Amino acid sequence: MDTWSSWIAAKRHPHYLLYGMGANHERLTSVWPGGQATLNPQPTPTPSELLSSSIEQRLNDIREWKTADHRFTTDAKEPLILLQNDKQIVYMQNNQIRYEWIGGSGFQNNPLRFPSTRTGYIWRNDKTAYIGFPLTNGERKQGEWYEINLTTTVSNPLKRVGDMQIAPEGIQSITFSNKPAGALFLEKTVDHYQEYWMNGQGRGQLFVNDYSASQDRTNMKPPVVSEADRTVLTKVKEFDNLTIMEDERGLLIYQNGSVSPSIYRLSGYKLGRTQPINIDTALRSQPPYTGPNALLLSINSMENGTEKGLLLPSTHPTPFILSVRLMEEGWTLLSGLNLVRMKNDILQTISYPSTQGMKSLEPHEVDLSMKGVTAITRDGSMMQGTKDGIKQYLSLYDLMNTRGSMPEESLWMSTLAAGRISKSEKSEGPTKEVMLLFPKREALEKEQSLNAAIPEQLQNALKQRDYSGSGDASNNRTVRQVGEEWYVLTGDRMERWEASGGLKDMGKLPVKQHCSISNYMVCQSAADFISKDGYWYVADTFGNRILKLSKKWEITEESPIPMPWKVGTNEKGEIEGYGLQGITLFTNELEKLSTTAALPQSVSKLPKEEVAVYPESLYEDPIGVQWLYESSRLYVYDPLKMNLLTHHVGSMTNAVGKPKILLYMNKMLLVFDDHIHVFDTKGNWQKEITFPRTKPDGIYDATPKGENSYVLDREKGLLYMIQGFRLLRIDLTSGAVTPLLWQLNTNMGNLLMDREKLYVTLHTGLGNEQSDSNEELIMIDAKSGGLVRWKIGAGFTTDHIGKDHELILSKPSDSTTGSIASGSYMSYKLNEQGRPE
Numbered sequence: 001m002d003t004w005s006s007w008i009a010a011k012r013h014p015h016y017l018l019y020g021m022g023a024n025h026e027r028l029t030s031v032w033p034g035g036q037a038t039l040n041p042q043p044t045p046t047p048s049e050l051l052s053s054s055i056e057q058r059l060n061d062i063r064e065w066k067t068a069d070h071r072f073t074t075d076a077k078e079p080l081i082l083l084q085n086d087k088q089i090v091y092m093q094n095n096q097i098r099y100e101w102i103g104g105s106g107f108q109n110n111p112l113r114f115p116s117t118r119t120g121y122i123w124r125n126d127k128t129a130y131i132g133f134p135l136t137n138g139e140r141k142q143g144e145w146y147e148i149n150l151t152t153t154v155s156n157p158l159k160r161v162g163d164m165q166i167a168p169e170g171i172q173s174i175t176f177s178n179k180p181a182g183a184l185f186l187e188k189t190v191d192h193y194q195e196y197w198m199n200g201q202g203r204g205q206l207f208v209n210d211y212s213a214s215q216d217r218t219n220m221k222p223p224v225v226s227e228a229d230r231t232v233l234t235k236v237k238e239f240d241n242l243t244i245m246e247d248e249r250g251l252l253i254y255q256n257g258s259v260s261p262s263i264y265r266l267s268g269y270k271l272g273r274t275q276p277i278n279i280d281t282a283l284r285s286q287p288p289y290t291g292p293n294a295l296l297l298s299i300n301s302m303e304n305g306t307e308k309g310l311l312l313p314s315t316h317p318t319p320f321i322l323s324v325r326l327m328e329e330g331w332t333l334l335s336g337l338n339l340v341r342m343k344n345d346i347l348q349t350i351s352y353p354s355t356q357g358m359k360s361l362e363p364h365e366v367d368l369s370m371k372g373v374t375a376i377t378r379d380g381s382m383m384q385g386t387k388d389g390i391k392q393y394l395s396l397y398d399l400m401n402t403r404g405s406m407p408e409e410s411l412w413m414s415t416l417a418a419g420r421i422s423k424s425e426k427s428e429g430p431t432k433e434v435m436l437l438f439p440k441r442e443a444l445e446k447e448q449s450l451n452a453a454i455p456e457q458l459q460n461a462l463k464q465r466d467y468s469g470s471g472d473a474s475n476n477r478t479v480r481q482v483g484e485e486w487y488v489l490t491g492d493r494m495e496r497w498e499a500s501g502g503l504k505d506m507g508k509l510p511v512k513q514h515c516s517i518s519n520y521m522v523c524q525s526a527a528d529f530i531s532k533d534g535y536w537y538v539a540d541t542f543g544n545r546i547l548k549l550s551k552k553w554e555i556t557e558e559s560p561i562p563m564p565w566k567v568g569t570n571e572k573g574e575i576e577g578y579g580l581q582g583i584t585l586f587t588n589e590l591e592k593l594s595t596t597a598a599l600p601q602s603v604s605k606l607p608k609e610e611v612a613v614y615p616e617s618l619y620e621d622p623i624g625v626q627w628l629y630e631s632s633r634l635y636v637y638d639p640l641k642m643n644l645l646t647h648h649v650g651s652m653t654n655a656v657g658k659p660k661i662l663l664y665m666n667k668m669l670l671v672f673d674d675h676i677h678v679f680d681t682k683g684n685w686q687k688e689i690t691f692p693r694t695k696p697d698g699i700y701d702a703t704p705k706g707e708n709s710y711v712l713d714r715e716k717g718l719l720y721m722i723q724g725f726r727l728l729r730i731d732l733t734s735g736a737v738t739p740l741l742w743q744l745n746t747n748m749g750n751l752l753m754d755r756e757k758l759y760v761t762l763h764t765g766l767g768n769e770q771s772d773s774n775e776e777l778i779m780i781d782a783k784s785g786g787l788v789r790w791k792i793g794a795g796f797t798t799d800h801i802g803k804d805h806e807l808i809l810s811k812p813s814d815s816t817t818g819s820i821a822s823g824s825y826m827s828y829k830l831n832e833q834g835r836p837e
Contacts, residue, residue, distance in 0.1 A: 027527035030619055040837040055103040057402070059087075062102075068092055068122060082122060083129040083148045088149050090129075090158065099158060107493040110156070122173035125232060127151045130161075130183060130198065132168030149200070163462070164205055166196055177233045178260075180243050180254050184208070197263045209316050210265040212250065215827075235349070241294050242312055244271055248658050251299065251540045255313045272298035272307060274789040278340070282381055283365055294333055297324055311337065323350050323363040334381060338400055342373040345370050347383070351400035353744045355695045366399055368408060377677065381764075382774060387412060393791050395774050401725075401744040406706065413789035416777060416836060419809070419826040438611045438628065439603040439637065439644055456478055458497045465503075476524045482531045489523055494540060494553070507553045512543035517700055518655035522634075527565040527648065532676070533588065537563035537575055542650065546577045548590050557590040562688065565648035580647055580685035582679070596733075597684055600643035619661035619668070621681065627668060629659045634670055636683035645683040653725070654699045657708030662780055664714060673708055673723055676730070689726060691737040696744055698724030704748040705797055706760060713782070720758060720782070722751050725761065727780070749797030754805055756782045757834035763811065777809075779834055790836070805830040 028465035062153040068080040070090065080092040087102040093516040097112040121132045127171050129148040134141065145161040145168075166187055175184040181200025235246035245252040250267040277294045297310040297320060311333075320337070325348070330341040336353040347368040352384055353771030370376060383394040392412045442657040458479070466474065478489040487506070491513055494506040506596040515523040528539040535556065536549040546564055548557040559577075566578035574593065575586040585593040589692060617629040626633045629649070632705035636645040652659060653674050660671040667686070676689040698704050704725075719730040720740070727741040727748070740758070758780040763773065777790045777798075792809070799810035809826045828836030 016316040041555070045121070054453070057086075058100075058102050062089060065091065067523060070123070071119065071121055073117055073119050074114045082131070083127075083150060085125050085127060085150050088150050088157070089151075095149065095159070099156065107156070112158070121168040121171065124148075124169070125176040128176055128183070128200075130174060132166070132171070134168050140165070141170065143168045143337045145198075147198070147200075151217065161198065162207070164196075165553055165817055166205065175247065176231070177236070177245065179236055179238065184247075184252065194443070195265060197252075199261065200829075206261065206263050208263055210264050210267050211270060212265070212267045233603050235271075235275075239274070242295060244297070250302065253312065253317065257313070258337070262266060262315075266299065266310070266319065268302050269299040269308070269319070269614070270302055272300050273327055274298075275329070275331075277311070277318070280332055280334050280380070283335045290660070296326055297333075298327060302435050320352060321364060325365070326363075328349060336398070340396055342370070342376075347394075347399070349400045352487070353401070364400065364824070368399060368411070390414060395764055395776070397745070397774070398743065398762075398776075398789075401746060401764070403744065405740050405743040410787040410789065412778060413467045414790050416790035416792050416828075418747065419795055419828040419836065422825050423823065427505065432615055432620070433612045436611050436613055436626075436628070437608045438626075438635070440610055441607045441633070441635065441644075443645065450479070453763065454500075455479070455486065455497070456486075457499060457668070461497075461502060462488070471789060474520070474522050476522060478525075478527060478529065480529060489526060490528060491523060493626060507536065509549065509553050510547070510555055511538060511540045516651045516653060516655045517604060519700065522655075526568045530569070530633040532569060532575075535588075539567040539569050539577065539579075539813055541565055541648070545591060546575070546584075546586065548588075559586060559592060562685065563648055578648075580649070598645060598647065599685070600638065600641070600645040602642060602644040603637075603644045612656045616658050616660045619663065621668075623664060624683075627661045629661060629670065634677070634679075647677075647683070647685065649677055653693055654703060654707060656699075660708070660710065662712060667732075669719075669732070671708075671710070671719070676719075676732075678732075687688070687735075689730060689732070689735045691723065691730065691738070693724055694726065694742075696725070698746075698748075706748045706750040710749040711751055711758065713753070713756075718782075720753065722748050722760070727751065727758070729782075740782075740785055741778065743779070750799065752801050754784070754807070754830055755834060757830070758782055759798055759801075759807060761792070763797070781834075788835070799825065802827060807836055 043562055054645075062079075062081075062084070065079045065081050068082050074092060074095045074097075076092055078095065083098065084090070087104065088100070088103070090097065092098050093097075095114040095117060099107075106144040118133055121134075123130050131146045131148065131831045132143040133145075135144050136142075142163060142165050144163050145166070147159045147161055149157050149159070159323060166185060170187045170189060170758065172186045172188050172193070173185075177183060177200075183200075185196040185197045185198060185205070187196065188749055195210075197206040197208055199206070226352045233245045233247060233252075237244045239652045241256040243254040243256075245254070250265065250269045251271060252263060252265055254263045255261060274294045275298075277296050279293055281292060295312045297312065297613075297700070299310050300306065301307050301308070305323055308319035309326065310317055310319055311695065326339065330343060331339045331343060331350075333339055339350045341348050347370050349366045349368075351364050351366075353364065363644045370385070373387050376385040378384070378396075381395060381396040385392060385394070392414055394412055402411070405448045450558060452721065462477070462479075475490045480487055480489075488495045488497065489505065489509065492509050492511050494509055495503040496506050500506055504562065509526065513523050513525045515521050525540075525542065526538050527541045530537050534551065536547075536551075536553070538547040538549060540547050540558075541564055544562050544564070545558050545560050546567060547555055550556055561577045561581040561584055564577050564579040566576075568576045570576055570577075570585070573588075575588065577584045577586060580598075582596050582598040584595045587593065609693075611628070613628060619627040621627065624639060626635075626637045626639070628637065632648060632651050636647075638644075650672070651672060652672050657673050660669075662669040662671060666681055668679045668681060670679070674691055674693050676687065678686045680686060693699070698707065704722060706722045707724070708722065710719060712719050717732045719732055721728050721730065725744050725746055725748075726739045728739050729738045731737075741760070743762065743764075747763040749763075752759040758778075760778050760780075762778055763774070764774040773791045773794065775794050775796060777792045778786045780786070795811045796809040797812070799808045802808050807828045807830055809828075811824045811826070831837055
C-alpha cells in the first residue's frame, strides 16, 4: 500500500469521523448540530509527503470531479467540489465534507460527517466560499453558516460562523470583498430586503442599516446575479479606519471602530470628493469625533446628481446640505456640526443649528473681519484678542448661533468684574400654585357628563389603546354620539365604534392640531362635530373655522370663526358655532347669519370649590372681578353680580411656561408663548396677536430658564418676552413682532428692564458640559436695539431689579460652577447709561 492509500485507510477509522463542530469562531474540530460526539477522537495522523507521481495521479482524478451546484445535498455518491485552488480542495461526498492539500504535510483533515442528509447552499469567490444550511426556530427561518477560506496559511480552511438570523434559502446574492475581508449578504424576507455583512475569517455578521433618505427596503432591487457566484467589490477607497465601497445600489461605509467594527449603507449615492477635517479634541468629549481628524465626503445622488455632505466616522451617518466651502482646506470641527477657520484675516464659520433633521437644514455661514485685532488666540470656542487697546473676547457659539441683523461690534465682549456677593437677596415673583375658592364650572361638568355617557366597552377600548403607547405623547380625543353610533376623533383620524368589531377607521379629517409640550406631549384638534343631512359639521378649533365635510371628509364649505369649541343646531335647523366672539349662526351652506356676544351665566346657585392655580394665571381687577385661566379655558367671575363668563382659549405650546393675565390700559391680555388673546375689561374678545415659534426651538429639554419671562412697558404699549431662543418686542397696538435678540442653542435667564434698558444672561456651550461653557450678561437698548455683552462668572443668571437701580444676579442652589457658592446673589449698581458697576 502506498503512502497515499495508507493515509486514506487511517482516516477511515471510526475515531476519525467527527460528529460535530467546535464553538462559534473556532476551527472545525468538535460538534456538528444534529449529533453530539460521545468520544474524543484521537488527532488525525500527519500525512507524509507524497511522491510526485502520486500527486499528479491525485490531481488527474480530481480534474474529473464535478463542482457542486448552488443548491446541493450532502449525500452525493461521487465527490462534489465545494471550493479549490491549485492543490487545495474542499469537497462533499457521502454526507462528509473533506479537505485535502495535495502533496502538503502537517495539515488537518478532520472530515465533517452528517448523521443524515441535509440540503445546503453555497456561494463562492476564487478563494472564499460561504455555506448555509437552513434551520427553523419556531416560525423564524435562520441558517447555520460556515466559511471556507483557502487564502489562509493555517492547516484547516473551514470555520463555523454560527447560527444566524439569515435564512440561506432567502439569500439573493453574496458579494465578496478583499478589503476589508468579508462579504455582503442580501436577503429577501417576506416583506422587504435586508443586508448583512459577514466579516472575513468567520468572525461573525453585522446588520447593515441604510441611512439614505431615498432607501426603500420593500422595493430594493437585488443585483444581477450570475448563477450562485458574485464578483468582488472593486470600487474601494481606504482612509485610516474607514473603508468606502461602492456597488450598483450605492455606498457602503465600513468603520473599524476601537470597540467593534460597523458598516452602513447609503443607497442611491456615489462618492464624490473627500476632504480631511481637523478636530478640536478638547470639544469632542463624546464619540464619534474624538480622534484628531475626521473625513468629509461629498456624495452625489445616482438619480439626479444632487450633492450632499457626509461626515465620518459616525454612529448615525446622515447626508446633509453641503456648503461648497467645506471642501476647501483648513477647517476645524468644534462641537456638534460647527466648523471654523481663519483665512486672510477673516474668521469664517459654517454651522448647522441642530443635528436633528439635518437633511433639510441649510448651513449657516458667517464671515467676521479680524482686521485691527491683534494677539488672536482661541481656547475652545472662545476667541481672544486685543481690540482698540482692550483685551476682548468673542464666543464662536455667539457668532454661529446669532440670527437676524446684528452689528459685528455687538458680538465682542469685555470681562465684567465680580459684583457684590450676598446671601440676603430674595428672588421676586411667586412660582407655586395657590388655592382659590371658585364657582363650579358648568362647562367642565357638561364635558364630564358627556364622557360618562360613553359606553363602557368603548371606554375600555380607548384606555387599552392609551396604555399600549409610549406614555410620552397623547391625544385629547373628541367622542360624540351620532344617532345610535359613537364616533371618536383622535388627532385628524375619525373612527366609528362597533361593539362587535371595535374601532373602525373612517378616514382623515382636514383639521389642524395643536400640541402642548413639556417632558411629554398632549395634542388637541377639533373640539366638536355633528352630522346633519348627510354632511359633517366640524369645529376646527385650531384652524379657526367651521367646516362642512362630505362623507369622504372633503371640504364642501367653510367659514372663519375664532377658536370654535362647539357646533350644533338650533330649533330652526340653523348651524350654531360657539367661539371666542360668542355664538355665530350659519345656514347649512355656512353662510354667516349673525353673531351674538358670549354672555355671563348666573352662578348664584352653584357651590364653590377649591381650585389650584398658578399666580400668573390669576388676576383680580380693581373692581374685584377675578380672571382665571385653567385647562384651556378663561373664566371671568364677578363675585358681586354672581355671574361667570367662559371662553375656550387653547393652551401653551411650550407647557414649561404658564399663561399670564395682564391688565393693559382698558384691555386684558391673556399671554401665551406664541400668541396673545386681547379682551376688553368686560371679557369680550377683541383680537389675537400671533408670533409662531421658530425652528430650531428652545422647547422641552432645551427650554431656557427665562422662558415666558416678560416686561410690560405700559406707557409705550410694548411687551418684551423670551420665547425659546428669541427675545421678542410685541407692539400691543399694531400687533407687530420684532426679535431683539435671536440666538440659537442658548439658555437665557429671566428678562429684566430698568430705564428702557433690557437685561438678560446667556449661557452658551456644550449643553450640560462645563468644559466650554460661557456666561454672558446682555444689555439691550429698548429704543435703538443696540446690544452690549459682558463675560461674567459661571453659574449666574438674571434674577430681578432691586432698589435704587440694582441689577441682581442669582446663582441657583443646584449650580456647581465657579468658586462662588451656590445660592449666592451678586448685585451691580446700574449707572445712568445702564452699565453695571
